[in-house]
Amino acid sequence: MLIGIIPDVHQTTHFIKMVENNINRLDKLVFLGDYVDNWLEKIWWHDPEHNPVNTINKVVSYKQNYPDKIDLLLGNHCLSYLSKNPKSKLVSGHQHEHDKEIAQAFLNNIEHFKIAVEYDGWVISHAGFSNTWVNNQKEKGFNPDKETIIDWCNKMLLKKNFHYFDWTGKLSPSGDEVTQTPTWIRPFSLMKDSYFSNQLVGHSETKLAPIFVTNKKTNLILVDSPDHTCYFELNTKKQPKFETVEKVLKTIRNEK
Template sequence: MIIDSLTKDISLVSAEDCLIIPDVHGRDFWKDAANRFPGNIVFLGDYLDPYPLEGISPDEAFTNFQEILSFKKANPDRVTLLLGNHDLQYFSKAYSLYSKSNRYSWKYAQLYEDTFHENSQLFQLAHTLAFPESEVLFTHAGVHSCWLHQHPYLLPEVSAEAINRLLDTEEGIVALTECSKIRGGDYPAGSPVWADQREMIHSEPIEGTYQIFGHTMLEVPVITCTFACLDTQNVYAIDPHLKINIIK
């Protein structure tokens, strides 16, 4: 698993590849590549709650989020919208009750909650794509083996379907709020919306599965033989040979 030392123009990306949009937080870096790409696109979550120092207002972030929703509705079969920890604060009342809040917007919370409620069917926690060399599992923050061991009854198998079912029960939603000490929590490992790249390095690999996630903001991507953390405000593409490129 390598990343090209040179970036690749979107016009050179094959439709057999998958475009990956890491944490948005109100930014519009996704637009050009996504609007020009004809294949599968996966957004890794965290659409709202912009970073104050980046100068993106909540109104601008919400407008950007509406554009992402419209893009999904126009391309329902090839665009996947994952949920991140920031999204679940507004997506689920139960999650908001039990979670460690992170830049929660009290002023805009009702608007965000209403928008997620009206569009809940557009979102999921996990997504898989089957490539010849491996299955690729997309989540917001990564599935840590220690977190899996803590929830054998909730997740008897590691699959996108099983992870997505966590939203169906309060027990599953509470498990999603778990955050490790690296992120200021009390658990040995974080959930698929809270795990940190630094703890994922020590996770046991999932047999036959390559993981791609964001959540941990980085200057350069971290790409190993078992996972890729891509939260760098860049668009990426993964090809059928599991080669990852930065897209411009």
């Protein structure tokens, strides 16, 4: 299966060419979320091309045109508008003055969004699933004998139980804790406590994206970039070459 991956959008327009140049030859195309919030949002609210509500409507229009091919996932910058938890709204670039308009745009289209998908053994989400977080959901009604955690999450999203995906941090302001949700957890904690053996995520920007890292138990692909221009294709029939955590960290330090 050939899967196109569009990481965090953040009100940029690079995704338009990514879709239009590749959609016809792909089996699936997955957006990893964070369609809104950019550090120029005060300028872009009045710019139709970058307006957050228009961006949401644009990606939804692609989903409507290719319902069986495109998946739209939600990230922490999306759920911060749907959450009632003040801590969830502390994400950088959150547009407090337009909170209601952006929230309504997501609510109007909530049936088009998901938390995660799985194809050929690869779990794709905004930030990833930890063992700790999944086990904690058993107290909230998740029954692994009846459904997968992915199906449960997507069902909770449709039921508008957004609080399940709220910020759960206690020690790390960036979300680098194993208790964090599939829209918040950072790669170091995810690698320590991954629920799935093969995961692909956005959320954590790196100039070296895509990065392929393994600890023998988990293969992780990181695809988010600071300029939001990273487009990645995952061929599930060809295993990428993964590096150890130590080697990846060394490469990152040398790049800096």
